[in-house]
Amino acid sequence: MKHFNSNDMKKMSSRYRAHLINSCTGYKSANLLGTKSLSGCSNLAIFNSVVHIGSSPPMLGFILRPLTVKRHTYKNFKETRFFTVNHVNTKIIEESHKTSAKYEEQISEFTETNLTETYLDDFKAPYVGESTVKLGCRYINEYEIKENGCLMIIGAIEHIYLPNDILHDDGWLQLDKINTMVTNGLDGYALPKLIQRLSYAKPDQLLYSLL
Amino acid sequence: MKHFNSNDMKKMSSRYRAHLINSCTGYKSANLLGTKSLSGCSNLAIFNSVVHIGSSPPMLGFILRPLTVKRHTYKNFKETRFFTVNHVNTKIIEESHKTSAKYEEQISEFTETNLTETYLDDFKAPYVGESTVKLGCRYINEYEIKENGCLMIIGAIEHIYLPNDILHDDGWLQLDKINTMVTNGLDGYALPKLIQRLSYAKPDQLLYSLL
Numbered sequence: 292m293k294h295f296n297s298n299d300m301k302k303m304s305s306r307y308r309a310h311l312i313n314s315c316t317g318y319k320s321a322n323l324l325g326t327k328s329l330s331g332c333s334n335l336a337i338f339n340s341v342v343h344i345g346s347s348p349p350m351l352g353f354i355l356r357p358l359t360v361k362r363h364t365y366k367n368f369k370e371t372r373f374f375t376v377n378h379v380n381t382k383i384i385e386e387s388h389k390t391s392a393k394y395e396e397q398i399s400e401f402t403e404t405n406l407t408e409t410y411l412d413d414f415k416a417p418y419v420g421e422s423t424v425k426l427g428c429r430y431i432n433e434y435e436i437k438e439n440g441c442l443m444i445i446g447a448i449e450h451i452y453l454p455n456d457i458l459h460d461d462g463w464l465q466l467d468k469i470n471t472m473v474t475n476g477l478d479g480y481a482l483p484k485l486i487q488r489l490s491y492a493k494p495d496q497l498l499y500s501l502l
Numbered sequence: 503m504k505h506f507n508s509n510d511m512k513k514m515s516s517r518y519r520a521h522l523i524n525s526c527t528g529y530k531s532a533n534l535l536g537t538k539s540l541s542g543c544s545n546l547a548i549f550n551s552v553v554h555i556g557s558s559p560p561m562l563g564f565i566l567r568p569l570t571v572k573r574h575t576y577k578n579f580k581e582t583r584f585f586t587v588n589h590v591n592t593k594i595i596e597e598s599h600k601t602s603a604k605y606e607e608q609i610s611e612f613t614e615t616n617l618t619e620t621y622l623d624d625f626k627a628p629y630v631g632e633s634t635v636k637l638g639c640r641y642i643n644e645y646e647i648k649e650n651g652c653l654m655i656i657g658a659i660e661h662i663y664l665p666n667d668i669l670h671d672d673g674w675l676q677l678d679k680i681n682t683m684v685t686n687g688l689d690g691y692a693l694p695k696l697i698q699r700l701s702y703a704k705p706d707q708l709l710y711s712l713l
Contacts, residue, residue, distance in 0.1 A: 293663070293664050295661070297661075300559075300560055305557070306673070307673035309558075310673035310675075311662070311673040311675065312556075312659065314675035315675060317532065317533055317635075317682055319530075319553065319554070320527060321528065340553045340554060342530065343524050344650065344652060345650040346516070347519060348650075349519065351527050381697065384698050385700065385709055388700045388709060392707075398705075412505070426527070431649060432648075434645045436563070436645065438555070438556070438642060439555065441556065443563075443645065447508075448523065450505065450507055451504075451506040451522070451526050453526070455504050458522075459521075461517065461521050462514065462519065464521075464687065466692070467686070471528055473528075473684055477674075478699050478702070479696060479698070480697050480698045480700070481677070481694035481697060482697050483529055483684050486592065486683070486692060487691045489599045492602045492603035498596055
């Protein structure tokens, strides 16, 4: 077994440490965030930090890196208040990863990647046509993490689009039916396969499979 | 394609909405958080909200539900300042899920699940022996998400334990070698398989595989 302590981590090159720390906390969700500026330029960027904040009302959160350089996603949803969250799947791994490149503000990642800029139900932010689960979100608030200047962004989920055949009777979505991916660190992409679904856990009760 | 808007979501039963909202944002990491109270009772609880906060210094974050009921994990790391993060793998799915049951404070989930309470290098919080990646963390700060009373907890990563054969030369960890799991919503567990690893993305440069 390998062991790194705080001193070992301090001595690492910044790139080595970035790979290690980004992968040691486990797999993360892989989502494309779509926005559009008031002047009409669309933007698309991959994020691996989307988390569940609450169901009632439906809210999600994600981490934005410090605003030391211009963050187009941030600028756009602050201007318009809207953004979309779109699942990365096996068919768009390279295109999704490519959105992490630092393009100029007036260049749309939709054009550069050939992902399809899609508008649904008059929502102001663009969805990704190739994503089979798409969320329309409204910016609510932000919290600065003062330890390193990152922002935690909170959004309300106002629209959910999904294929009928992944929706179970109890509201649960079976994500391996649509090949939704996860990220492994900064640059790895993995495909999950459902292994188990378990009953609500209570002390002194046996669990049973819901599959 | 199925479409739910905000009004549809409002009308859902709370359980249906919880399943839908927890699964619509994609897969999440699956980690067991280990703590110990000052009086010596250990606690273990599954979390799917661990995210990367920063590499320099190494920090992670996770979401804690509102403190309207007693949260033993929270109480313990506030008392001692320490907690551990341990990957869930294929061999401990049921035991890990079982830690979500509401046990009394004086009952240890390690005892109830038969997961092995393990202490390493004099660290004050217990690790899970069966987890192949284990992190020793120190509580740094918390941010209240005032929209619903959840807390975002920030921890410093002070120790990382991992098997040698998943560590690549550049610091990246290949998690499918140790069968680290992800969660699909509140109660689904999926096993990812690595599909691709891609070069750092720059405008006008072709991506290439790092595998």
